[in-house]
Amino acid sequence: MNNGKKLYTLIVHTENIAGILNQVTAVFTRRQINIESLNVSASSIEGVHRYTVTAFTEKDTIEKIVSQIEKKVDVLQCQYFTDDEIFMQEVALYKVTTKVLADNPKLSETIRRYGANIIEVNSTFSVIEKTGHTDDIFALNRELGDTGGLLQFVSSGRIAITRARIEHVSEYLDKFTTLYGCDNK
């Protein structure tokens, strides 16, 4: 189905300037690559934003995308990883009828098996939360769907950290500070 394509995770660090999201996604759009998931948030470094982007494509293409993203003036660093090089998680929420929960005693066992938590129960619906990998999240979605009581489902984009000891971007910034004696934007 993927014709030798693989899921790659990009970790991008940028300055916190308006409009960078557009610049990052435009690199994918130009090459007609669908973004599978995207997460943007503040990083551990003040004033630096961190993007986690996943996309199915070939190695050759992802390398070109990475260098074209990194070329943007306000992008500090962009690197790509395969799943064996990172720890990653996603979070999902499932809304089911409380009736289905009550009528299916095995369901709470299923929820435990998936390491999911029930975070809301009221007379009409209940909300289940699960953190994990895509496959598990969708497997639980299917099982809950089979009960006929699934009302809503949402899952987040992937977030990931590398197996390396520190963030590569801190090394980059340290090097820059040594070079210029400051880290002015």
Add this chain to the structure above:
Amino acid sequence: MEDRITGAEALLRSLINEGVDTLFAYPGGTIIRVFDSMFSHRNDIRQVLVRHEQAAAHAAQGYARISGKTGVAIVTSGPGATNTITGISDAMLDSTPIVVIAGQVSTTSLGTDAFQEIDLVGVTQPITKWSYQIRRAEDIAWAVSRAFYIAGSGRPGPVVLDFTRNAQDQLIEYKPEKTDHIRSYIPYPAPNPDEIDAAARLIDQAQRPMVLAGHGVELGQAEEQLKAFIEKGDIPVGRTLLGLSVLPTDHPLNMGMLGMHGNLAPNVQTNRCDLLIAVGMRFDDRVTSKASLYAPQAKVIHFDIDKSEFGKNIKPHVTVLGDCRTTLELVTEKIHKSSHREWIGSFRQYRDEEYSKVIADAIHPSSGPLRMGEVVNAVSTLADESTAMATDVGLNQMFSSRYFKYRKPRSIITSGGLGTMGFGVPAAIGATFGAPDRTVVVFCGDGGLQMNIQEFGTIMETGAKVKIIMLNNNFLGNVRQWQQLHYNSRYSCTPMINPDYAKIAEAYGICSRTVSERSELEAAIRDMFRTDGPYLLIANCLEEENVMPMIAYGDAVDKMIFSI
């Protein structure tokens, strides 16, 4: 200490602080405050009123291309800004440092579809190196210094400053700023000794090396370094369209132009060499033709300042990242002095073949109507040493780039990547301001000239000494050639009924002369160069002339054809 000044005045002081001496400008409602400040500075900074904002951007490009300095265009918001988009895209694809400053509605009106509001930053992000909206006067000094630093450093490119009305009006205490680094941006990556060693090793081992020299050599001011490198390694050179003047035409190692309408020898030899050394070029599809058939036998070394060019089109075996002025010098030190006489000699048969099959007749025809190549050749022969050539796009561009003799660096100003018809005249106007001591000629076709013909008004007003040579064939000739080749000569929308160009020139007070006879050509060109001012030379040429040789679409570079 400093009195409070308006944001508009702060912009002008920031521009002067960056050494800007010329603005290509067109006023309008949201930028009127800046024009008011320009009035106060009319003696410190030259202000050229163009007749269309597209021309402001192209003139800034022409200024930048000939001088190496950053060109500046100032326009209003909305249509003023969108009219510069073609020039901005052109500057992006051809790595030209320009800063386009556009007015914008006040921040309180942003996002309301106010009169002449467009999201300029959103529109220009994909076609600029940097695009920024100035919303507060406090940011002006910072934004302007950053804009010039980004536009002119590393691989140059266009920058857009979107300047809101309220920031122009706001009073501030101005303090000049100068950007010399940005932590997220490394314009000049440090050379890697391992890459230098690897490149030198491959070059020393090569039996049949060949250099592909591009615009990057010009941008890096590495013409002398290139010469030292090829002379020590005894390596023949093919040049890209934008790299034509990085090596003088008469240099013994110059083997001609690469690409679709380039010369036979460097194209054929690309697929015969054992090592391709690309310097400051990006393996554009007009150079490589079908990439899978491009130099499959050769190892490739790629010198570039922009890492994202490596492997984008052609996979290199060795990359040399950095400013080619430095990296070429380092590699030249490492390589052995070599001699490749036999290999260099092997180019001759292809040069001779092209000369006898195409060039002789193109530049020295004995009968029939005037030919574009002969006009270019005659102009080039009679031009003084200082002459720089701008071109428009189409047949005129291919004939002029093929037959002009390049003597000095920065002698070709042409739209390579975007292929913008209408580029020639405004770019040539800009070039006259970028290098007032040089003669500037521009070759146009009858199609492209009309795409910015309103700039005759700018020429009239400024007296810019542009020597315009229109190669008139009453056709949109390049497309017509393709229609002849691929569409069975079905000339859809390519024949053109032309106006009386001499009368148009006359209306603008521009000297002109029309030649149709071979016997009159030289006298007309001499008259053009003798005239102290702008000039339009109309050369009525063979109508259905084709530029040859060519690599047909999808063919390999060594399969050039000589006729249709």
